[in-house]
């Protein structure tokens with residue numbers, strides 16, 4: 001009797017232990033000392049500021065009223081305030097993540113700052129390399145800051161940031177790697193060129209393969225936690241609603257978004273997730289987290305009022321008029337464009353990018369909510385960091 005009781009309590013103990021261990025592999029455990037970020041304007045925290053000193057191109061996100069709500073001046077962020085990555089850094093107790101591209105200071109000057117986070121994301125960047133994009137779309141220019149170039153910058157800057165090989169390995173291992181969003185710009189070329197969905201579906205395997213091979217390379221270098229966001233519901237983008245509406249006439253009656261473009265974004269996201277699953281099988285010890293930007297944002301398009309977006313989700317806050325306050329020739333920051341009075345009541349900032357409030361709510365849905373696969377461990381975010389420390393010491 002006694003022995004069977006102790007046997008069953010042993011079984012219970014073992015089951016609990018297995019659950020704890022299992023959750024350890026399912027959930028991102030431990031906290032992060034740094035954020036290493038790759039991507040485009042959704043994550044760029046100021047590289048345009050630096051680029052503006054070395055090229056004579058006009059960078060839209062450096063114009064007023066960009067940055068107006070939070071920074072009270074343009075910072076190169078393509079919004080009226082902070083981005084998802086800014087909220088993430090704050091919640092992890094890290095300083096705002098500095099752009100890697102810098103005009104005046106050398107890498108060595110900034111190496112100490114970069115230990116807590118370094119951002120290789122550049123507005124306008126594509127997943128596919130610029131020679132490929134330029135060959136496909138010779139009439140349009142693209143910035144030479146593709147994922148491959150960003151990864152090269154990362155490798156080249158490592159010796160300054162973390163010294164020797166073992167030190168660098170632990171730097172990468174203890175960092176949260178934010179891989180995107182990237183790929184949205186790749187599709188903007190065929191989209192603005194008026195191609196059919198079927199014509200640009202052919203780029204999805206290439207784009208997702210490029211993201212996946214970068215993820216693989218980072219894992220080889222010791223990455224332990226990677227967050228890979230999918231694409232936004234681009235059929236709800238004011239720019240595409242303005243430019244391509246006559247081609248893709250079918251609107252979703254509950255959101256007003258273009259059905260076929262949203263299906264295309266889901267097509268990209270599904271392929272990306274399938275490929276992420278394959279890496280997870282090869283590297284079960286790595287926390288490879290898919291961030292569902294698509295459905296996190298769809299919440300707003302479905303019921304904007306529930307989130308305080310009383311001016312709706314489709315019309316841009318900053319623009320030069322038109323049905324969605326987006327005009328492809330006169331964009332936010334340009335002459336005769338105006339900014340709305342209450343940006344927090346809009347999802348869309350400038351027709352392409354979202355408002356600070358939308359990014360804040362997406363951050364919460366992703367990193368504190370349920371819009372990730374597997375679930376992101378929100379125990380690491382400041383309010384509960386002690387619980388997080390306890391959990392990781394238990395493992």
Ligand SMILES: *[C@@H]1O[C@H](CO)[C@@H](O)[C@H](O)[C@H]1NC(C)=O
Pocket residue numbers: 128129131132206
């Ligand atoms: C650019 O990408 C294409 C397609 O993935 C590839 O064939 C080509 O070798 C790449 N070029 C460079 C310079 O990396």
Ligand SMILES: *[C@@H]1O[C@H](CO)[C@@H](O)[C@H](O)[C@H]1NC(C)=O
Pocket residue numbers: 130131144149152
């Ligand atoms: C893009 O930049 C990379 C790295 O700086 C360089 O090696 C490459 O030649 C550049 N490509 C083009 C097409 O300018």
Ligand SMILES: *[C@@H]1O[C@H](CO)[C@@H](O)[C@H](O)[C@H]1NC(C)=O
Pocket residue numbers: 163164166167
């Ligand atoms: C690498 O650098 C760290 C700290 O900078 C040092 O403690 C460690 O001994 C170094 N390891 C090797 C193999 O040089």
Ligand SMILES: *[C@@H]1O[C@H](CO)[C@@H](O)[C@H](O)[C@H]1NC(C)=O
Pocket residue numbers: 320321322326327328329330
């Ligand atoms: C965009 O702005 C231009 C120049 O002001 C104007 O001619 C055009 O009609 C506008 N387009 C839309 C869709 O409002």
